[in-house]
Amino acid sequence: MDTMRDRFISTTTRLLDEDPGLALVLAEISRDGFDQAARRHPDRVINVGIREQLLVGVGGGLALTGMRPLMHTFASFLVERPFEQVKLDLGHQGVGGVLVSAGGSYDWPAGGFTHMAPGDVALLDTLDGWTVHVPGHPDEAEALLRAAAAGEDRVYVRLSLQSNAAAMEVGGGFTTVRAGRGPVVVAVGPMLDGVLAATEGTDAAVLYAATVRPFDGAALRAATAGRRTADVVLVEPYLEGTSTAAANDALADVPHRVLGLGVPRRELRRYGTMAEHLAAHGLDPRGLRRRIEAFAGR
Numbered sequence: 001m002d003t004m005r006d007r008f009i010s011t012t013t014r015l016l017d018e019d020p021g022l023a024l025v026l027a028e029i030s031r032d033g034f035d036q037a038a039r040r041h042p043d044r045v046i047n048v049g050i051r052e053q054l055l056v057g058v059g060g061g062l063a064l065t066g067m068r069p070l071m072h073t074f075a076s077f078l079v080e081r082p083f084e085q086v087k088l089d090l091g092h093q094g095v096g097g098v099l100v101s102a103g104g105s106y107d108w109p110a111g112g113f114t115h116m117a118p119g120d121v122a123l124l125d126t127l128d129g130w131t132v133h134v135p136g137h138p139d140e141a142e143a144l145l146r147a148a149a150a151g152e153d154r155v156y157v158r159l160s161l162q163s164n165a166a167a168m169e170v171g172g173g174f175t176t177v178r179a180g181r182g183p184v185v186v187a188v189g190p191m192l193d194g195v196l197a198a199t200e201g202t203d204a205a206v207l208y209a210a211t212v213r214p215f216d217g218a219a220l221r222a223a224t225a226g227r228r229t230a231d232v233v234l235v236e237p238y239l240e241g242t243s244t245a246a247a248n249d250a251l252a253d254v255p256h257r258v259l260g261l262g263v264p265r266r267e268l269r270r271y272g273t274m275a276e277h278l279a280a281h282g283l284d285p286r287g288l289r290r291r292i293e294a295f296a297g298r
Contacts, residue, residue, distance in 0.1 A: 004159040007138040009033035060089030075101035075117035104160035118263035132213035134189035139167035162190035173216030180205035183231040198288035217250030230256035
């Protein structure tokens with residue numbers, strides 16, 4: 001199976017052929033994958049070099065001319081380093097664009113903390129008007145990318161090497177994957193397979209979210225309806241607690257408890273592997289089961 005990043009390259013290459021209003025801005029990362037597209041569309045595939053602030057600034061300028069820019073690099077260099085440009089050149093100017101990241105929270109542990117961005121979604125939460133997609137499979141990534149490229153709003157598509165075995169239908173709100181009368185577990189993007197394994201044989205309900213902003217409070221309310229106390233567990237592949245406030249707001253008028261699971265603020269200073277990072281953060285099936293059952297009082 002190809003990766004989400006592979007699918008981003010092949011999908012965007014086709015979209016550039018189909019839509020003359022689309023432009024791609026790179027900062028060296030994935031440059032080789034777009035060689036063919038750059039030869040066919042040299043005026044619409046722009047590599048600014050290792051200048052991430054310029055990456056977003058050029059995207060904002062293209063948007064002001066009426067183009068639809070896709071801006072791409074590692075998440076730490078796309079959201080964190082040029083955050084001022086994201087805030088001003090896109091948001092303050094009132095223009096749209098699509099940020100497409102790679103690297104996730106710890107896809108490349110050997111790259112060290114400079115190449116990790118567990119706080120990217122939380123950082124974008126400080127800004128208004130962003131749609132945030134966190135696909136869990138390359139097929140989902142393609143569908144969400146196509147929808148984002150065809151729109152006019154500000155969209156962040158967070159790609160990762162982590163992937164579920166099968167794709168889900170995406171494009172709407174949260175999807176009910178497993179019904180149950182126990183805690184409602186919201187699995188975000190590539191965390192779904194681990195959550196399903198962790199809750200196997202329990203009475204937990206499982207919702208799937210490939211789009212986390214806007215937060216689907218209506219689906220969460222529906223899933224928790226009829227319970228004396230709504231117990232919700234959010235399992236996110238980035239900073240723990242990122243969506244806790246959104247869940248609390250959705251359930252503000254009913255008794256509830258929310259547990260936010262994700263990447264803790266404590267930095268792991270050993271490279272290791274992605275699987276070892278998942279286990280160290282308690283995000284593997286064993287760790288998730290232990291923490292969900294402790295929360296549910298079992």
